[in-house]
Amino acid sequence: MPAPASNPISPAGLAALKARYDQLLGTERPAIVELVSWAAGNGDRSENGDYLYGRKRMREIDRELAHLARRMKSARVIDxxxxxxxxxxxxxxxxxxxxxxxxxxxxxxxxxxxxxxxxxxxxxxxxxxxxxxxxxxxxxxxxxxxxxxxxxxxxxxxxx
The missing domain is CATH 3.10.50.30 (Transcription elongation factor, GreA/GreB, C-terminal domain)
Structure with a gap:
């Protein structure tokens, strides 16, 4: 479903979206990148649970970051x-x-x-x-x- 052209949101709501975006980008994603990098160095990736889980989680984080970016871009702050x-x-x-x-x-x-x-x-x-x-x-x-x-x-x- 495409996002509406205008997304009314309160100042507190926009701050919460930004906080979630920053937390994902600054904390969760770097930790998963480190896990995937470490797991990739352990050899066979086809049966490496840490590697497979890490890649899956990274895709989930990237999707959520893209969604949050779209919602913040279309946000119209209303006090x-x-x-x-x-x-x-x-x-x-x-x-x-x-x-x-x-x-x-x-x-x-x-x-x-x-x-x-x-x-x-x-x-x-x-x-x-x-x-x-x-x-x-x-x-x-x-x-x-x-x-x-x-x-x-x-x-x-x-x-x-």
């Missing part, structure tokens, strides 16, 4: 505190929602690279985030999910 209308749901909003049974849920709209649904951080392009964009307190939005539709009322909006 949630700079949103033009804090009374509406936009990128970076922390939204308190209530369903038909009055069960409340708190979600924060973050970049797709920062999402962590278990902690309430939902990706900007997720179905719920798309449904909530532009909503104000009191609005009811229908979220279409594979399991069916569900209505959520916006109870509160805040920006950190």
């Amino acid at each position: 949630p505190a700079d949103q033009p209308d804090p009374a509406r749901v936009f990128f970076g909003a922390t939204v308190t929602l209530a369903d038909d049974d009055d069960q409340q849920r708190i979600v924060t709209l973050v970049g797709d690279d920062e999402q962590d649904a278990g902690n309430g951080a939902i990706g900007w392009s997720s179905p719920m985030a798309r449904a909530l964009r532009g909503a104000a307190v009191g609005d009811v939005r229908t979220v279409r999910l594979p399991g069916g539709e569900k209505d959520w009322e916006v109870i509160a909006i805040r920006y950190a």
